[in-house]
Amino acid sequence: MSSYTDLEAQEVDPTAGTAPARVQGRTPFQLAWARFRRDRLAVASIVVLVLIAIYAILAPVWAHLTGHPYDATFPKTGLDVNGQPRGPSGTFWLGADQLGRDVLVRAAYGARISLLVGILSAVLASIVGTLVGVLAGFVGGAMDTLLARLMDMTLALPYLLVAIMLATTFQISSVGASLTLTILVIAFFSFAAFGRIIRGQVLSLKQKEFVEAARSLGSSNARIMFVDILPNLVAQVTVLTSLLIPTSIVFEATLSFLGVGVRLPMPSWGSMLGEGSDVFQTAWWLLAVPGVLLLLTTLSFNLLGDGIRDALDPRGDRATGGK
């Protein structure tokens, strides 16, 4: 195989000197992007996610247009004579909840929380996980034993019980503080699985000859970790992070559903599902709206992650050596 490519290269070379038109080498990123664009599901999921993001960003606009702030109750227009919530109509486009609040507006604010918590905790978990994984895998020895056991321990903890315990212990009532705590809890329970995968990758990368080559040149350990190993983890980290976002969104919804996530009155898809579950037999939209949004978001992130993984697929990726 190599002799053929040698010939190709030699055929290209003469043109390099004479004609200005050059064959431009494509970077691994360009190649991955070209593959990604052909993946219809992944592109569609990006479109869905952009729409949901726009819906979330424009939350104050919906509140203004409908005249329904997210925490305001409208018992007269939102509830019928029996005190039951009214369904979708001209005034409440996606219906009202038991207190007569606008589901459209609340779901938009809920989308903000879901996306914020999902992305921030996934990014936080991936940063910590990558650092811990690289350190454990590369340094090895006592460091590896310590960090690997720490990760095993974290994975062994019952995360829901710990989250409920933390929420009740700290008695947090402010929205901002509960948001921070939720992000930290989710990141804490996600970094270990992330770190273990990265550690495994680093262990195999460490055996590669290019690491030995770097060492024989006199590179320091820090230089090898950041200049030689880290760039080889970019694909892995990107895929894992994009797949961690939907998990974190569901995690947040679970915590909020149980009332230990983001505090009321700030709406979140999880808490909306929790509140709506009492009356879903008469008011289906209370579950359908946050439920469908949650489903669409997580599904899109998962498909996006798969698309990224396929685009960066090591087997199809010439940049990893074509082996």
Place this chain on the structure above:
Amino acid sequence: MNGDMSDARRAGQGAGQGTGPGDVLVAVEDVYKHFPIKQGIVFKKEIGRVHAVDGVDLQVRRGETLGIVGESGCGKSTLARCITGLHQVTAGRILFEGDDITRLGKAGLKAFRRDVQMIFQDPYGSLNPRRRVGSIIGDPFAVHSIAGGAERKRRVQELMELVGLNPEHYNRFPAEFSGGQRQRIGVARALALKPKLIVCDEPVSALDVSIQAQVINLLKDLQDELGLTYVFIAHDLSVVRYVSDRVAVMYLGKVGEAAEAEVLYGRPRHPYTAALLSAASIADPDEAERAERIVLTGDVPSPIEPPSGCRFHPRCPKAADRCVREDPPLVPREGDPPDHVTACHFPVEPGERLAHKHAAIAQVSTQPELPEVEE
């Protein structure tokens, strides 16, 4: 030992860097490298050790190419990594220009690494797939803070030209090059700091034959031009013969025989060398017909529990009781020049035929092997 450089070598030394050609650049003195085998999760217990390199003495003279041959697993790559300081030796000394590199501190080791470079076997694995060629070849300059920015780029492009790569391809990724071109990238990286010694660990084994010749000729040309010293490791006997001034044959962590290339190939004294050479293919079919083929019985013994006495005795057609008991020293044997050393009690005599002997010996060797495990 210093005086007997061949005339051909001295001629090739013309462009040397002024330092006395022929003096000893690297002296490997009784080097051992054992890898412990550990069991247990928290409290690791050593249950054995792999005797990868087990008492090796070698010298590399300035400006020469020392070839090291042997089967897979005989410790030649481990020895290479000991010489380049990638492995900490278990025992013994490695003197580089008189300094013992096994005792160097962090700063000393970094300085030493400027003088000794390595070319690796796998042209795919030895180049970081996520970095551009310019940055890979420029790495030595960055690590040792020698040149940066435009100056680094200029020097990298000079190196690329020197090894026959198009300097325009500075910004490409390793994946955009063929195997042979990648090995040239590896060579350019090794040359960047103008090292005194380059250890080539099977530099052409992963390339196909037409490309092998290109890379070997490149290495030879660079040696003449820059006065380089090579340690050249390979399992291809004809490649080693072509590039080497002297050749050492390794078997199971020890040097069995070492001599000038033509002497060793023309008149092997160690039965293992003779068997290796008889297994090499011969281009001339008439010649091939006449040549005897020594077929060794059995596999290479485990380096975890190497055989007693002479390492080769369980497979040797000439093995006797003495070989089981006594490890033969690596010394010149009767009738050999002083730099032709052989570790064998009963060296092969010219014209001796070994092919018919192996059947009888298999029985001699297997009996005393088990009870006498030394340690």
